[in-house]
Amino acid sequence: MKLVASVFVLALAFLSQALENGLMRTPPMGWLAWERFRCNIDCKKDPQNCISEKLFMEMANCLVTDGWKDLGYVYVNIDDCWMAKERDARGQLVPDPERFPSGIRALADYVHSLGLKLGIYGDLGTHTCSGYPGTTLDQIEQDAFTFAEWGVDMLKLDGCYSSAEYQAQGYPRMTKALNATGRQIAYSCSWPAYQGGLPPQVNYSLLTNICNLWRNYDDIQDSWDSILSIVDWFSKHQDVLQPAAGPGHWNDPDMLIIGNFGLSEEQSRSQMALWTVLAAPLFLSTDLRSISQSSQEILQNKLMIKINQDPLGIQGRRILQEKSHIEVFLRPLSHSASALVFFSRRTDMPYCYTTSLAQLNYTHNTIYEVQDVYSGDIISGLKTADNFTVVINPSGVVMWYLYPTMYLDRSFSFINHLYKSETKKFHPFPL
Ligand SMILES: *[C@@H]1O[C@H](CO)[C@@H](O)[C@H](O)[C@H]1NC(C)=O
Ligand SMILES: *[C@@H]1O[C@H](CO)[C@@H](O)[C@H](O)[C@H]1NC(C)=O
Ligand SMILES: *[C@@H]1O[C@H](CO)[C@@H](O)[C@H](O)[C@H]1NC(C)=O
Ligand SMILES: *[C@@H]1O[C@H](CO)[C@@H](O)[C@H](O)[C@H]1NC(C)=O
Numbered sequence: 001m002k003l004v005a006s007v008f009v010l011a012l013a014f015l016s017q018a019l020e021n022g023l024m025r026t027p028p029m030g031w032l033a034w035e036r037f038r039c040n041i042d043c044k045k046d047p048q049n050c051i052s053e054k055l056f057m058e059m060a061n062c063l064v065t066d067g068w069k070d071l072g073y074v075y076v077n078i079d080d081c082w083m084a085k086e087r088d089a090r091g092q093l094v095p096d097p098e099r100f101p102s103g104i105r106a107l108a109d110y111v112h113s114l115g116l117k118l119g120i121y122g123d124l125g126t127h128t129c130s131g132y133p134g135t136t137l138d139q140i141e142q143d144a145f146t147f148a149e150w151g152v153d154m155l156k157l158d159g160c161y162s163s164a165e166y167q168a169q170g171y172p173r174m175t176k177a178l179n180a181t182g183r184q185i186a187y188s189c190s191w192p193a194y195q196g197g198l199p200p201q202v203n204y205s206l207l208t209n210i211c212n213l214w215r216n217y218d219d220i221q222d223s224w225d226s227i228l229s230i231v232d233w234f235s236k237h238q239d240v241l242q243p244a245a246g247p248g249h250w251n252d253p254d255m256l257i258i259g260n261f262g263l264s265e266e267q268s269r270s271q272m273a274l275w276t277v278l279a280a281p282l283f284l285s286t287d288l289r290s291i292s293q294s295s296q297e298i299l300q301n302k303l304m305i306k307i308n309q310d311p312l313g314i315q316g317r318r319i320l321q322e323k324s325h326i327e328v329f330l331r332p333l334s335h336s337a338s339a340l341v342f343f344s345r346r347t348d349m350p351y352c353y354t355t356s357l358a359q360l361n362y363t364h365n366t367i368y369e370v371q372d373v374y375s376g377d378i379i380s381g382l383k384t385a386d387n388f389t390v391v392i393n394p395s396g397v398v399m400w401y402l403y404p405t406m407y408l409d410r411s412f413s414f415i416n417h418l419y420k421s422e423t424k425k426f427h428p429f430p431l
Contacts, residue, residue: 023186024212025247026309030075035285039081039130052099062288077119083132108151119154124170125162148181159194175210189214204244213250220254222262235318245315259286259295266396273399276308277316277331337403344392354389366404373399
């Protein structure tokens, strides 16, 4: 009786710990303008790349025609610099009339007609980071209503020109305001990125109640150093961050910069693998009109996306930092599967890293089938105690998808024979 009661309490506690808008049960995927296109508003000099309705429509077209949408990349998200410099006479936010002549409602309609979703940007404060009109506390309900009326599907609420007190009041109030519109609008909070301190002075259990995702740390830049600083920060604070993530509420290490200028091919593969084990949102921020075939292949890797979108939504962790500057990351997945990322921080040459699943604390004495996520190679019959060697390129990764084969493999009797008495210990798992 006592046990039943406490399980019940646990279940209630869990239920109350999630934003109840039903959205983003797996990490969101889409395209976000900021990292690649910033606040480029000069449509006279640079009509192809300026922040305008044309840019978002073209990216939406690419998402559909180049196979992104079918893989789950469905959000088309506007960032800063879409607004006119002033609100209108009714105090309503308005888009820049020259760059968004058709208005946001028309853009949302267009995006929806393609089966995609539209995201927009605001800032809880007097101004956005680039100096456009902010959302002050008394404008929260009005702006939420405006976004809903336009048919917007997601809001990123930044925190420039604000204060701690302001944010503590404003971020939860926007949750209520979005809910009150009656439209399902996913909510990305930049709040923690503005809360300092080490470890960060953030109430993550509150965040899981009010936001679908949140930016924890600095803006990503188009460089490998930026990736490393984000990975290190997330790993250093993983005891706090990792438990906060789950279906409907995600840590956001910021956009994918793959396809731009700062990463080599190895580094591009590393960002994709690391973001995937971190159960990170996958927001492309690159020019989809001219992306290279090799970048597209990395971003469209089906097994990678399946791992990122695993329904359990468990964020992975860095489990090892070797003296050899090899790091190992692990993400548990549904159906007793898992993903391992072997990441080289070395700068010399490909490194042969030898280990075993037992050394990585895989405790079940079972047999795994392994698929290399990038090469597609399959290793069958890997036992927990078997030593294996992976060859990891400098600033690169080897990524493995592992699943136990004990009750699935056609050669069941063969395995059964190998394992004899062990077999009884295995629990069947659903697939
Ligand atoms: C608003 O919140 C309630 C729970 O408090 C939830 O049932 C409802 O679906 C939410 N509505 C929207 C539009 O998110
Ligand atoms: C964090 O937020 C939760 C949920 O809103 C609340 O119950 C708790 O008291 C907060 N913790 C702190 C330390 O403020
Ligand atoms: C394996 O587990 C032991 C004991 O809990 C722990 O000390 C060690 O760090 C773990 N190793 C890995 C790679 O997780
Ligand atoms: C794996 O390698 C370790 C030493 O690195 C060795 O002690 C162990 O016997 C090896 N295991 C197997 C199954 O070969």
